[in-house]
Amino acid sequence: DIQMTQSPSTLSASVGDRVTITCRASQSISKWLAWYQQKPGRGPTFLIFDASTLESGVPSRFSGGGSGTEFTLTISGLQPDDFATYYCQQYNNYPWTFGQGTKVDIK
Amino acid sequence: QVHLVQSGAEVKKPGASVKVSCMPSGYTFTAYFIHWVRQAPGQGLEWMGWVNPHSGDTNYAQKFQGRVTMTRDTSINTAHMELTRLGFGDTAVYFCAKGGSCDTTSCRPFQYWGQGTLVIVSS
Numbered sequence: 001d002i003q004m005t006q007s008p009s010t011l012s013a014s015v016g017d018r019v020t021i022t023c024r025a026s027q028s029i030s031k032w033l034a035w036y037q038q039k040p041g042r043g044p045t046f047l048i049f050d051a052s053t054l055e056s057g058v059p060s061r062f063s064g065g066g067s068g069t070e071f072t073l074t075i076s077g078l079q080p081d082d083f084a085t086y087y088c089q090q091y092n093n094y095p096w097t098f099g100q101g102t103k104v105d106i107k
Numbered sequence: 108q109v110h111l112v113q114s115g116a117e118v119k120k121p122g123a124s125v126k127v128s129c130m131p132s133g134y135t136f137t138a139y140f141i142h143w144v145r146q147a148p149g150q151g152l153e154w155m156g157w158v159n160p161h162s163g164d165t166n167y168a169q170k171f172q173g174r175v176t177m178t179r180d181t182s183i184n185t186a187h188m189e190l191t192r193l194g195f196g197d198t199a200v201y202f203c204a205k206g207g208s209c210d211t212t213s214c215r216p217f218q219y220w221g222q223g224t225l226v227i228v229s230s
Contacts, residue, residue: 032214034215034216034217036152036217042222042223043202043204043220043221043222043223044152044202044217044220045220046207046215046217046218046219046220049207049213049214049215049216050213050214053213055215055218087151087152089152089216089217091214091216094166094168095154095168095169095170096154096216097154098151098152098153098154099151100151101151101152
Protein backbone atom coordinates (compact mmCIF):
# COMPACT_ATOMS: atom_id res chain seq x y z
CA ASP A 1 0.00 0.00 0.00
CA ILE A 2 1.12 3.57 -0.67
CA GLN A 3 1.73 5.47 2.57
CA MET A 4 0.78 9.15 2.64
CA THR A 5 2.46 11.36 5.23
CA GLN A 6 1.28 14.87 5.98
CA SER A 7 3.13 17.60 7.81
CA PRO A 8 2.61 19.28 10.10
CA SER A 9 -0.02 17.35 12.08
CA THR A 10 -1.26 20.60 13.62
CA LEU A 11 -0.84 24.13 12.37
CA SER A 12 -1.75 27.22 14.39
CA ALA A 13 -2.48 30.30 12.32
CA SER A 14 -4.34 33.60 12.25
CA VAL A 15 -6.96 34.97 9.90
CA GLY A 16 -5.17 36.38 6.86
CA ASP A 17 -2.14 34.11 7.13
CA ARG A 18 -0.77 32.09 4.23
CA VAL A 19 -0.44 28.46 5.25
CA THR A 20 1.08 25.47 3.48
CA ILE A 21 0.51 21.78 4.20
CA THR A 22 2.84 19.14 2.76
CA CYS A 23 1.91 15.62 1.72
CA ARG A 24 4.49 12.99 0.81
CA ALA A 25 3.82 9.65 -0.89
CA SER A 26 5.90 6.54 -0.22
CA GLN A 27 6.26 6.04 -4.00
CA SER A 28 5.50 8.10 -7.07
CA ILE A 29 1.82 8.77 -7.67
CA SER A 30 2.29 11.11 -10.65
CA LYS A 31 -0.46 13.76 -10.33
CA TRP A 32 -3.09 11.49 -8.81
CA LEU A 33 -3.65 13.35 -5.58
CA ALA A 34 -6.69 15.02 -4.03
CA TRP A 35 -7.25 17.30 -1.03
CA TYR A 36 -10.27 17.41 1.30
CA GLN A 37 -11.43 19.62 4.13
CA GLN A 38 -13.28 18.17 7.10
CA LYS A 39 -15.03 19.93 9.95
CA PRO A 40 -16.09 18.17 13.17
CA GLY A 41 -19.12 15.93 12.82
CA ARG A 42 -19.32 16.30 9.04
CA GLY A 43 -18.24 14.46 5.94
CA PRO A 44 -15.22 15.78 4.06
CA THR A 45 -15.52 18.41 1.34
CA PHE A 46 -13.69 17.92 -1.95
CA LEU A 47 -11.22 20.73 -2.71
CA ILE A 48 -8.59 19.79 -5.28
CA PHE A 49 -7.95 16.91 -7.70
CA ASP A 50 -5.14 15.91 -10.03
CA ALA A 51 -2.79 17.63 -7.56
CA SER A 52 -3.55 21.18 -8.68
CA THR A 53 -7.05 21.48 -10.20
CA LEU A 54 -9.52 23.36 -8.06
CA GLU A 55 -12.96 21.78 -7.83
CA SER A 56 -15.77 24.04 -9.05
CA GLY A 57 -17.02 26.35 -6.32
CA VAL A 58 -13.91 26.11 -4.15
CA PRO A 59 -12.48 29.56 -3.31
CA SER A 60 -9.41 30.57 -5.26
CA ARG A 61 -7.41 31.13 -2.06
CA PHE A 62 -6.92 27.34 -2.09
CA SER A 63 -4.20 26.02 -4.38
CA GLY A 64 -2.40 22.73 -4.83
CA GLY A 65 0.92 21.79 -6.33
CA GLY A 66 3.48 19.07 -6.76
CA SER A 67 3.86 15.78 -8.55
CA GLY A 68 5.54 12.44 -8.04
CA THR A 69 5.99 12.08 -4.29
CA GLU A 70 5.74 15.60 -2.86
CA PHE A 71 2.65 17.78 -2.84
CA THR A 72 1.41 20.94 -1.18
CA LEU A 73 -1.88 22.57 -0.27
CA THR A 74 -1.67 26.34 0.23
CA ILE A 75 -4.33 28.62 1.64
CA SER A 76 -3.57 32.25 0.78
CA GLY A 77 -5.33 34.51 3.21
CA LEU A 78 -6.83 32.18 5.81
CA GLN A 79 -10.52 32.84 6.51
CA PRO A 80 -12.50 31.93 9.66
CA ASP A 81 -14.30 29.19 7.68
CA ASP A 82 -10.97 27.53 6.85
CA PHE A 83 -10.19 26.33 10.37
CA ALA A 84 -10.61 22.59 9.87
CA THR A 85 -8.70 19.38 9.25
CA TYR A 86 -7.24 18.74 5.80
CA TYR A 87 -6.49 15.37 4.24
CA CYS A 88 -4.54 14.39 1.15
CA GLN A 89 -5.49 11.20 -0.71
CA GLN A 90 -3.77 9.25 -3.47
CA TYR A 91 -5.67 7.48 -6.23
CA ASN A 92 -2.77 6.15 -8.27
CA ASN A 93 -3.04 2.62 -6.88
CA TYR A 94 -5.62 0.62 -4.99
CA PRO A 95 -6.14 0.67 -2.08
CA TRP A 96 -6.64 4.40 -2.25
CA THR A 97 -5.06 5.87 0.85
CA PHE A 98 -5.21 9.08 2.88
CA GLY A 99 -2.74 11.09 4.87
CA GLN A 100 -3.28 11.24 8.61
CA GLY A 101 -4.64 14.77 8.44
CA THR A 102 -3.48 18.29 9.32
CA LYS A 103 -5.55 20.29 11.78
CA VAL A 104 -5.49 24.04 11.16
CA ASP A 105 -6.50 25.83 14.32
CA ILE A 106 -6.62 29.39 15.57
CA LYS A 107 -3.42 30.81 17.01
CA GLN B 108 -27.80 19.66 -6.28
CA VAL B 109 -26.13 16.42 -5.25
CA HIS B 110 -26.91 14.94 -1.84
CA LEU B 111 -26.09 11.59 -0.28
CA VAL B 112 -28.27 10.68 2.69
CA GLN B 113 -27.22 7.77 4.88
CA SER B 114 -29.10 5.56 7.31
CA GLY B 115 -29.01 6.17 11.03
CA ALA B 116 -26.60 5.16 13.76
CA GLU B 117 -26.27 1.52 14.81
CA VAL B 118 -25.10 -0.26 17.95
CA LYS B 119 -23.97 -3.83 17.43
CA LYS B 120 -22.45 -6.59 19.53
CA PRO B 121 -19.12 -8.17 18.63
CA GLY B 122 -19.55 -10.83 15.96
CA ALA B 123 -22.70 -9.26 14.56
CA SER B 124 -23.17 -7.67 11.14
CA VAL B 125 -24.23 -4.17 10.14
CA LYS B 126 -25.76 -2.87 6.91
CA VAL B 127 -25.50 0.83 6.10
CA SER B 128 -27.52 2.48 3.35
CA CYS B 129 -26.74 5.45 1.15
CA MET B 130 -29.38 7.25 -0.86
CA PRO B 131 -27.94 9.69 -3.43
CA SER B 132 -29.98 12.27 -5.28
CA GLY B 133 -29.38 15.04 -7.79
CA TYR B 134 -27.66 12.98 -10.46
CA THR B 135 -28.05 9.73 -12.42
CA PHE B 136 -27.42 7.02 -9.81
CA THR B 137 -26.00 4.48 -12.25
CA ALA B 138 -23.48 6.87 -13.81
CA TYR B 139 -20.92 7.07 -10.99
CA PHE B 140 -19.29 4.70 -8.52
CA ILE B 141 -20.26 4.78 -4.86
CA HIS B 142 -17.31 4.47 -2.50
CA TRP B 143 -17.29 3.63 1.19
CA VAL B 144 -14.81 5.23 3.57
CA ARG B 145 -14.66 4.89 7.33
CA GLN B 146 -13.22 6.99 10.15
CA ALA B 147 -12.55 5.59 13.59
CA PRO B 148 -13.05 8.01 16.52
CA GLY B 149 -10.42 10.75 16.39
CA GLN B 150 -8.65 9.02 13.52
CA GLY B 151 -8.11 9.51 9.81
CA LEU B 152 -9.96 8.23 6.76
CA GLU B 153 -9.80 4.68 5.42
CA TRP B 154 -11.08 3.63 1.99
CA MET B 155 -13.04 0.36 2.03
CA GLY B 156 -14.06 -0.12 -1.58
CA TRP B 157 -16.54 0.80 -4.30
CA VAL B 158 -19.60 -0.50 -6.07
CA ASN B 159 -20.49 0.34 -9.65
CA PRO B 160 -24.24 1.03 -9.51
CA HIS B 161 -24.60 0.34 -13.25
CA SER B 162 -23.09 -3.16 -13.31
CA GLY B 163 -22.98 -4.14 -9.65
CA ASP B 164 -19.23 -4.75 -9.93
CA THR B 165 -17.25 -4.18 -6.77
CA ASN B 166 -13.65 -3.58 -5.68
CA TYR B 167 -12.77 -4.03 -2.02
CA ALA B 168 -9.68 -3.09 -0.07
CA GLN B 169 -7.84 -6.29 0.79
CA LYS B 170 -8.18 -5.51 4.49
CA PHE B 171 -11.95 -5.99 4.25
CA GLN B 172 -12.07 -8.85 1.73
CA GLY B 173 -14.34 -11.62 2.99
CA ARG B 174 -16.08 -9.34 5.52
CA VAL B 175 -17.58 -6.59 3.39
CA THR B 176 -20.27 -6.67 0.73
CA MET B 177 -21.26 -3.60 -1.27
CA THR B 178 -24.46 -3.74 -3.25
CA ARG B 179 -26.90 -1.45 -4.95
CA ASP B 180 -30.62 -1.43 -5.67
CA THR B 181 -31.30 0.52 -8.84
CA SER B 182 -35.08 0.39 -8.29
CA ILE B 183 -34.73 2.71 -5.30
CA ASN B 184 -31.39 4.36 -6.14
CA THR B 185 -29.74 3.10 -2.98
CA ALA B 186 -26.33 1.65 -2.20
CA HIS B 187 -25.60 -0.61 0.74
CA MET B 188 -22.50 -1.65 2.64
CA GLU B 189 -22.64 -4.69 4.87
CA LEU B 190 -19.79 -5.53 7.24
CA THR B 191 -19.81 -8.86 9.06
CA ARG B 192 -17.99 -10.34 12.07
CA LEU B 193 -17.78 -6.94 13.73
CA GLY B 194 -15.05 -6.29 16.28
CA PHE B 195 -14.40 -3.35 18.59
CA GLY B 196 -12.00 -1.96 15.98
CA ASP B 197 -14.91 -1.52 13.58
CA THR B 198 -16.40 1.26 15.72
CA ALA B 199 -16.32 4.17 13.31
CA VAL B 200 -18.28 6.62 11.22
CA TYR B 201 -18.95 5.08 7.82
CA PHE B 202 -19.26 7.44 4.87
CA CYS B 203 -20.50 6.85 1.36
CA ALA B 204 -19.06 9.08 -1.33
CA LYS B 205 -19.97 9.66 -4.95
CA GLY B 206 -17.12 9.10 -7.34
CA GLY B 207 -16.59 11.73 -9.99
CA SER B 208 -15.70 11.43 -13.62
CA CYS B 209 -12.45 9.53 -14.12
CA ASP B 210 -10.45 8.76 -17.25
CA THR B 211 -6.77 8.36 -18.15
CA THR B 212 -6.15 12.12 -17.98
CA SER B 213 -8.17 13.29 -14.99
CA CYS B 214 -10.12 11.97 -12.04
CA ARG B 215 -12.32 13.30 -9.26
CA PRO B 216 -12.14 10.46 -6.70
CA PHE B 217 -14.63 11.39 -3.96
CA GLN B 218 -16.65 14.31 -5.21
CA TYR B 219 -19.57 14.37 -2.75
CA TRP B 220 -19.92 12.74 0.65
CA GLY B 221 -22.78 11.56 2.81
CA GLN B 222 -23.23 12.78 6.36
CA GLY B 223 -21.82 9.58 7.82
CA THR B 224 -23.31 6.72 9.83
CA LEU B 225 -21.93 6.00 13.29
CA VAL B 226 -21.52 2.29 14.01
CA ILE B 227 -20.68 1.40 17.59
CA VAL B 228 -19.53 -2.10 18.44
CA SER B 229 -20.11 -2.73 22.12
CA SER B 230 -20.73 -5.73 24.32
